[in-house]
Amino acid sequence: MDVLPTDRCAAGLAATAGSVAANAQPITAAFYRRLFAAHPELRALFNDGNQATGRQARSLAAALVTFTGHLLGEPGPPVDAVLRRIAHRHASLGVAPGQYPVVGTHLLAAMGEVLGAAMTPAAHDAWDEAYWLFATALVAEEARVYQRIGADPGHPWRPWRVTARTVATPEVVSFDLVPVGPDPLPGYLAGQYVTVAVELPGGDRQARQYSLSRAPGTGSLRITVRRVPAVGDAPAGAVSSHLHDRVNVGDVLDVSPPAGDVTLAPGTGPLVLLSAGIGITPMIAMLGHTARLRPERTVVAAHADRCPRHHALRSDLLDAGALLRDFHLHTWYDDPADAGTVTNGEVAAGETRHHGPIDVGALPLPEGARAYLCGPLPFMRDVRAGLLARGLPPEHIRYEIFGPDPWAGTPPTD
Ligand SMILES: Cc1cc2nc3c(=O)[nH]c(=O)nc-3n(C[C@H](O)[C@H](O)[C@H](O)COP(=O)(O)OP(=O)(O)OC[C@H]3O[C@@H](n4cnc5c(N)ncnc54)[C@H](O)[C@@H]3O)c2cc1C
Ligand code: HEM
Structure with missing residues (x-):
């Protein structure tokens, strides 16, 4: 997102960004309340569970704080990856350019409601400009996604x-x-x-x-x-x-x-696929794809689960692994004895089985590896921190979140 705010906008943002960041969650909560009161028909577009738990409000708040910091030239995470993630999610749901004015109106009204007198006319104009800088960048990225996936904006179904x-x-x-x-x-x-x-x-x-x-x-x-x-x-x-x-x-x-933007990058270097629970699903696609097209690639797969009985797609993991020339499987089970079937209970060829929570320190980490993570948020935060501590550069670690991103692209490392 290579855009510069006007001087007036930058001054207005600088004067109020601190209060907006401090109140980001009350603002986004007020925004959704106002949006759905004025446009009940939009409810079906949004995930009720993420509204009830506040997860979507937290994710929007985090994205707004990150985007604003970027406009003000503050050091922070790169925003392009955050934009791409949101654009893919929007396009998968059919968000269309014509809906941005409605969202902008209610977001600015929510800021006014929460900030009160601090939202001066100058501050209002600054946030209006900033909103349209975000919106324009998202609409452009969404247009690219719609074209790539061959869907009409607003009608992807x-x-x-x-x-x-x-x-x-x-x-x-x-x-x-x-x-x-x-x-x-x-x-x-x-x-x-x-x-x-x-x-x-x-x-x-x-x-x-x-x-x-x-x-x-x-x-x-x-x-x-x-x-x-x-x-x-x-x-x-x-x-x-x-x-x-x-x-x-x-x-x-x-x-x-x-x-979706978290996809297997083409290449021949080693891969490390780390998952927990149902987070195994994208890993199976990545592993199967590698096994079919790049069987010479070194792959380390690590999966954490309650027990072998609850380890979904374990046989897919083993089948794909068997096609690879250099495959290492590490499993962590809280209760290894709860096997369900004999197949799940048996330790497979090439599998190293561990007890308890995943320990990144116990994994082989080949030189130049790229890692993909999917699982609950604490799992990904800890595993990513472990990989960083072992010297993997952050740009070699991608992760998929099964819900709204609360980190705006930068998970905490402690
Ligand atoms: C990119 C991506 C990929 C995904 N891939 C997979 C996948 O491969 N497999 C998979 O199983 N899932 C996947 N998910 C998750 C999936 O989209 C759903 O979030 C999941 O199935 C739960 O949806 P649900 O409607 O059953 O639960 P929801 O009804 O959305 O509930 C979710 C949680 O919110 C809580 N909740 C809901 N309403 C309230 C309330 N009023 N008060 C308090 N708590 C409440 C529920 O108790 C529950 O814990 C993925 C998500 C994303 C974003
Ligand atoms: C500048 C404007 C906007 C910003 C910054 C923004 C930001 C976000 C963010 C951060 C998410 C979560 C993405 C994730 O899963 O990690 C999201 C999801 C979503 N957005 Fe937007 N958005 C904007 C405009 C819009 C508009 C115009 C609509 C259409 C009404 C819309 C509808 C949605 C929906 C339906 C979701 C999924 C919600 C869910 O799963 O609970 N957004 N948006």
């Missing part, structure tokens, strides 16, 4: 049929999907996701992203969905429960084309 439903573990089910009608199966890059929209029993429409859990180049796309259980006062996951309980072979789902 197509009907897709479920052609197979496979139980992977007691909590995880895979669905194979193909487009209904004449549309060809779209190409995708290992690491990308599709967005699936469903009508819930009460009539609400909700959309969620699911990583493609198989390498590109087969006759269908596969997603692998973990059922999110109710815990205490937190309800069971709406869409994952719906997919598990109500979606069967032959059913048709609304799906948008594969998108």
